[in-house]
Amino acid sequence: xxxxxxADDLQFLNEDSSLYxxxxxxxISSASSTDTIGPYVLFGIARLNYRAFNYKxxxxxxxxxxxxxNRHKKxxxxxxxxxxxxxxxxxxxxxxxxxxxxxxxxxxxxQHQLDVQKxxxxxxxxxxxxxxxxxxxxxxxxxxxLINTRxxxxxxxxxxxxxxTRIPDNKKAIKLYYEVxxxxxxxxxxxxxxxxxxxxxxxxxxxxxxxxAEVCLRDHAIPEAKKSKNTDWLSTVFESYSEVFxxxxxxxxxxxxxKLSLKTxxxxxxxQAATQNRLLNALLRAKNREIDIKEKAEEIKTKHDxxxxxxxxxxxxxxxxxxxxxxxxxxxxxxxxxxxIQEIDAAKRLSxxxxxxxERLSMQIxxxxxxxxxxxxxxxxxxxxxxxxxxxxxITRLSEAGSELRRISHRLNPLMxxxxxxxxxxxxxxxxxxxxxxxxxxxxxxxxxxxLSKETINQLYFILHELLMNARKYVKTGNIGISITEEMxxxxxxxxxxxxxxxxxxxxxxxxxxxxxxxxxxxLKGKADLDSSPGHGTRWTISxxxxx
Numbered sequence: 160x161x162x163x164x165x166a167d168d169l170q171f172l173n174e175d176s177s178l179y180x181x182x183x184x185x186x187i188s189s190a191s192s193t194d195t196i197g198p199y200v201l202f203g204i205a206r207l208n209y210r211a212f213n214y215k216x217x218x219x220x221x222x223x224x225x226x227x228x229n230r231h232k233k234x235x236x237x238x239x240x241x242x243x244x245x246x247x248x249x250x251x252x253x254x255x256x257x258x259x260x261x262x263x264x265x266x267x268x269x270q271h272q273l274d275v276q277k278x279x280x281x282x283x284x285x286x287x288x289x290x291x292x293x294x295x296x297x298x299x300x301x302x303x304x305l306i307n308t309r310x311x312x313x314x315x316x317x318x319x320x321x322x323x324t325r326i327p328d329n330k331k332a333i334k335l336y337y338e339v340x341x342x343x344x345x346x347x348x349x350x351x352x353x354x355x356x357x358x359x360x361x362x363x364x365x366x367x368x369x370x371x372a373e374v375c376l377r378d379h380a381i382p383e384a385k386k387s388k389n390t391d392w393l394s395t396v397f398e399s400y401s402e403v404f405x406x407x408x409x410x411x412x413x414x415x416x417x418k419l420s421l422k423t424x425x426x427x428x429x430x431q432a433a434t435q436n437r438l439l440n441a442l443l444r445a446k447n448r449e450i451d452i453k454e455k456a457e458e459i460k461t462k463h464d465x466x467x468x469x470x471x472x473x474x475x476x477x478x479x480x481x482x483x484x485x486x487x488x489x490x491x492x493x494x495x496x497x498x499x500i501q502e503i504d505a506a507k508r509l510s511x512x513x514x515x516x517x518e519r520l521s522m523q524i525x526x527x528x529x530x531x532x533x534x535x536x537x538x539x540x541x542x543x544x545x546x547x548x549x550x551x552x553x554i555t556r557l558s559e560a561g562s563e564l565r566r567i568s569h570r571l572n573p574l575m576x577x578x579x580x581x582x583x584x585x586x587x588x589x590x591x592x593x594x595x596x597x598x599x600x601x602x603x604x605x606x607x608x609x610x611l612s613k614e615t616i617n618q619l620y621f622i623l624h625e626l627l628m629n630a631r632k633y634v635k636t637g638n639i640g641i642s643i644t645e646e647m648x649x650x651x652x653x654x655x656x657x658x659x660x661x662x663x664x665x666x667x668x669x670x671x672x673x674x675x676x677x678x679x680x681x682x683l684k685g686k687a688d689l690d691s692s693p694g695h696g697t698r699w700t701i702s703x704x705x706x707x
Contacts, residue, residue, distance in 0.1 A: 198228035198236040206243065214247055221247075238267040238276040245283065254613045258287060275314055278305035282318045289580055289611065291325060298322040312346050320355060325578075329366050333359060349387040356380035357396050360403070369406050376400045390430060394423035580608050581616050585623060585643065592627040597636040600627070605645045615703070618679045619652075625672050626654050626699065634658030648706040654699040660691045 205220030221240045228236035245260035261284050268277040281301035288294035298318060305315040316339045323335040336359040343351040356379040363372035376399055384393035397420035404413035579587070582604050593600045611619070623641070630639050634656050642653040663673075673689070676699075680687040685703035 195231060195233075198224050198231060198233045201227060202236055202240060202243075205240075209243065209247060214251070218244065218247065234267055234271040235273055235276065238264045238271075238273055238280070241267065242276065242280055242283065245280075249283075249286070252614060252617075254287060258284070274304050274308040275311045278302075278308065278311065278318065279314050282314075282321055285321070286577065287613065289616070290608065291327075291580075295322065295325055298325070312342050313348060313351070316343050316348065316351050316355075320351070320358065323362075324358065329362050332362050336362065349383060350389060350392060353380050353384050353387075353389060353392045353396065356383070357392070357399050360399050364399075364402060364406060367406075369403060373400075373403050376403065390423050390427035394420050394427055397423060577613060581611055581619070582608055584616065584620055585641075588620070588623050588627060589641070592631055598627075598630060598634060599638045601638065601640045603640075603642040603644075605643060607645070609645050609650060609705070611650075611705070615683060615705075618683050619650075619703075622652070622676055622679050622701070625676050629672050630656055630658065633661075645705070648704065650703040650705055652699070652701040652703075654701075655696060657696045660693050660695045660697055662693060663689050663691055 201220055201224035205217050205224055208214075208217035208220060221244050225237050225240040228234070228240065241260050241264035245257045245264060248254075248257035248260060261280055265277060265280045265284070267273070268280060278301040281297050281304070285294045285297040285301070288297065298321060301318045302315070302322065305311045305318060308315075319335050319339045323332040323339070326332050326335075336355050339355040340352060340359070342348075343355060356375045360372040360375035360380065363369075363375065376396055380396045381393070381400065384390075384396050397416050401413045401416035401420060404410070404416065585602065585604060589600045589602050592598060626641075627639070635658075637657045639656045640654070642651075644651045644653075677687055680701055680703070683703050685701060688700040689697070690700075691697040
């Protein structure tokens with residue numbers, strides 16, 4: 160038990176040492192006839208692999224930990240394993256499988272009165288709600304459970320933070336952040352304290368309470384981040400502090416703190432990469448030791464069973480011949496179906512990779528816009544204009560452009576898109592293109608918000624984005640009509656423009672944009688019809704089956 164406790168305590172401080180103690184605990188567990196810590200050890204090692212993004216090994220270990228926990232009736236570990244599996248599937252953008260795991264975890268927690276696990280799982284499930292009111296209702300349920308649960312302060316703070324970021328009433332959000340700060344400071348949860356003060360400052364800025372925002376960052380968040388040497392959060396806090404000075408029109412200090420933020424972000428990335436490398440090396444060494452042990456055991460077993468295997472192989476050979484005949488027949492029948500499934504799986508993986516790339520690009524744009532905007536404003540401030548109104552107009556336009564680019568970078572980030580409903584997301588796409596071109600986009604949305612999965616919303620976002628990007632490229636000026644309706648478990652998208660049109664058969668051979676639209680519709684198991692000819696505009700009819 161001492162080795163297990165040491166490993167758990169070091170898991171977020173020193174991954175190498177944590178893995179060492181987990182391995183010692185696992186050796187003790189394997190040698191004991193009355194083993195009770197095996198499930199906890201496997202769960203801990205699985206979490207280390209998860210943090211190293213070694214998803215395949217993590218999934219196997221969580222499954223092993225769950226099997227052992229069920230055998231020993233350690234239902235807390237079972238629920239925790241299912242919750243972690245749901246988190247992994249969520250990272251891989253497999254929302255349906257993620258829901259299944261979270262529902263199973265919640266069922267185990269309710270059956271065995273595991274209040275901490277129940278509260279955490281409910282908070283995780285709230286992320287899938289497209290309706291903000293439904294999400295807040297689930298978060299309130301999680302809070303009502305955790306508030307009366309002992310030794311659940313960290314989880315309670317996490318849910319309160321989540322809820323504060325979702326509620327539209329800034330006064331209520333501020334009250335929640337202070338509640339988090341009060342609990343976290345008493346329990347010495349340094350990272351939670353920093354996060355709460357940073358979010359509190361952002362909320363004050365939204366309310367135009369600049370002085371209160373500055374106090375949160377200058378007197379609390381920044382000193383705490385420096386004290387704990389948390390460069391990741393220090394970078395974020397510096398960026399928020401830069402926004403305070405930008406609100407005050409002190410662009411010189413805003414530029415200075417944007418530079419500090421970028422510098423600290425680089426240091427944090429380097430530190431994280433070094434930690435990641437050490438952990439992966441330690442896991443690799445452990446894997447190599449395991450392979451060596453298995454190879455020696457296999458060699459001994461081979462010598463003892465050589466004769467018996469000879470007879471077994473003869474029997475297997477006969478069975479294989481029969482199986483080959485049967486499988487060959489089945490393979491011919493199912494070949495087309497298998498290829499289709501592989502295409503869909505490949506498309507899903509590519510979509511997941513694309514989402515990650517958009518998230519990375521969004522962060523880079525967001526990190527660069529601030530220093531660039533502040534630097535240009537600083538230079539404009541230093542130029543002596545004859546007409547001060549022109550100078551002020553340039554500064555205003557530059558600030559508006561920076562805000563617009565930040566908004567676009569937020570929408571590129573899948574985490575930010577998840578906070579918007581489908582109708583809000585479509586309206587924002589229309590505003591982007593209509594505001595930056597001479598196109599007139601007439602939009603018709605369903606009166607009731609469609610119930611769509613996260614994956615469906617993401618794919619529809621990129622389809623509409625591709626349609627309007629093509630319109631801006633080829634139509635340039637004119638009218639565009641987009642009608643979205645929901646009828647009988649089907650979502651219909653009708654797009655038409657009065658542009659120059661084209662010959663679809665010729666363009667499909669070379670046009671990646673059209674191919675992306677067709678492939679994304681196919682991924683949603685829908686149907687897309689394109690009707691266009693030179694001089695007669697373009698018309699798309701897209702239908703998506705929403706039946707679960």
